[in-house]
Amino acid sequence: MPHAKRMIVLPSMTPGTQRRIVYHRFGKAGARPKAYLQAAIHANELPGAMALHHLMPMLVEADRRGRIKGEIVVVPTVNPIGLAQLVGNNHLGRYDFLGRDNFNRNWLDLSGAVAERVGRTLGRNAGDNVAKIRAAAAAALAGMKPINELQMLRVAMMKLSIDADVVLDLHCDMEAALHLFISRKDWPGPARMLAADIGAEATLYNDPYPESLTFSGVNGALWARLAERFPAANVPQACLSATIEYRSQHEVNHALGESDARNLYRFLVRRGIVSGRAGKLPRLKADATPMSGMDVGYCPKPGMLVYHVPKGSRVRTGTPVCEVIDPADARGPKARTQIVACTDGILFSRKPDGHLAWPGKVVFRIAGARVLAHRKGMSGLDD
Numbered sequence: 589m590p591h592a593k594r595m596i597v598l599p600s601m602t603p604g605t606q607r608r609i610v611y612h613r614f615g616k617a618g619a620r621p622k623a624y625l626q627a628a629i630h631a632n633e634l635p636g637a638m639a640l641h642h643l644m645p646m647l648v649e650a651d652r653r654g655r656i657k658g659e660i661v662v663v664p665t666v667n668p669i670g671l672a673q674l675v676g677n678n679h680l681g682r683y684d685f686l687g688r689d690n691f692n693r694n695w696l697d698l699s700g701a702v703a704e705r706v707g708r709t710l711g712r713n714a715g716d717n718v719a720k721i722r723a724a725a726a727a728a729l730a731g732m733k734p735i736n737e738l739q740m741l742r743v744a745m746m747k748l749s750i751d752a753d754v755v756l757d758l759h760c761d762m763e764a765a766l767h768l769f770i771s772r773k774d775w776p777g778p779a780r781m782l783a784a785d786i787g788a789e790a791t792l793y794n795d796p797y798p799e800s801l802t803f804s805g806v807n808g809a810l811w812a813r814l815a816e817r818f819p820a821a822n823v824p825q826a827c828l829s830a831t832i833e834y835r836s837q838h839e840v841n842h843a844l845g846e847s848d849a850r851n852l853y854r855f856l857v858r859r860g861i862v863s864g865r866a867g868k869l870p871r872l873k874a875d876a877t878p879m880s881g882m883d884v885g886y887c888p889k890p891g892m893l894v895y896h897v898p899k900g901s902r903v904r905t906g907t908p909v910c911e912v913i914d915p916a917d918a919r920g921p922k923a924r925t926q927i928v929a930c931t932d933g934i935l936f937s938r939k940p941d942g943h944l945a946w947p948g949k950v951v952f953r954i955a956g957a958r959v960l961a962h963r964k965g966m967s968g969l970d971d
């Protein structure tokens with residue numbers, strides 16, 4: 589069946605209101621390879637939705653021509669709860685107003701449920717294991733009984749993603765260069781292709797897989813966790829699952845949307861999901877670096893932020909990245925506290941100039957190649 593638009597209706601939370609999630613299916617349900625792409629789980633992050641806005645007509649056309657060999661599920665805006673969180677003319681889409689949960693945490697780690705169902709039957713045949721694990725994960729999800737809309741959203745989207753060969757969760761940062769979060773298990777392999785095709789300026793890997801229960805984390809780590817738990821069985825890393833950070837919140841325009849869509853399309857061709865020629869792999873802009881090498885700048889005191897270096901800059905240890913200014917201090921330069929880089933690397937994420945900052949607020953992130961003692965064992969996803 590060609591392109592179809594579908595709708596998931598979430599349970600009503602307050603009298604007179606109900607939300608729904610729209611998704612699109614291209615190619616044939618059940619065909620392989622399968623890709624799943626979603627945008628705006630943090631609902632005020634729309635550059636990914638813009639990329640999908642430009643990708644979808646390309647997929648409609650490819651489908652019409654019979655060029656989609658596998659199956660592609662696209663969810664242009666996955667979070668109608670967050671999309672509706674308007675307060676005083678501001679859109680706040682990162683945390684759920686009801687439970688205060690970050691929308692991209694506490695997704696479902698199905699590895700325990702799958703292990704219980706089929707762990708003992710996993711053997712040396714990777715293909716058999718993949719089929720068993722996917723079926724057990726689907727059965728675990730089918731057995732869940734979500735009662736509120738966020739629970740339902742999580743279960744419903746994982747039903748669409750958990751059997752995919754490629755899962756791409758499209759986000760952005762407040763002010764950032766295009767970057768990618770992946771699992772070490774996928775690097776270099778398919779993640780290197782992804783990084784090169786989309787033009788990532790930094791790629792950060794969790795080693796061996798993300799502990800945090802982000803959407804892309806749980807989809808990819810299912811395989812890594814089972815491989816770890818059943819070392820005698822041959823459990824492959826059957827899903828390339830990545831979080832793509834499409835630059836800054838305000839960088840939404842047709843030029844970027846079009847080129848991001850073209851790059852995603854080329855990657856889908858390269859993975860054999862859409863037929864055609866992907867051509868030569870673009871030059872990789874930056875080698876992957878470990879999450880434990882990511883320097884995170886925290887604000888030491890309250891004040892207003894001003895930056896010295898633009899996003900995407902290469903910085904060195906000791907470089908002042910930004911300063912926080914005490915607005916009540918009359919001593920001019922002495923009212924300014926510098927926050928410096930603690931590694932050599934790429935300043936891939938920062939905040940906009942002029943934002944208010946407070947103690948402990950994350951003010952920048954730097955991708956460095958060297959493992960940092962003070963970052964070991966930290967997730968880095970602390971805001």
Ligand SMILES: [Zn+2]
Nearest residue numbers: 630633759760
């Ligand atoms: Zn996000």
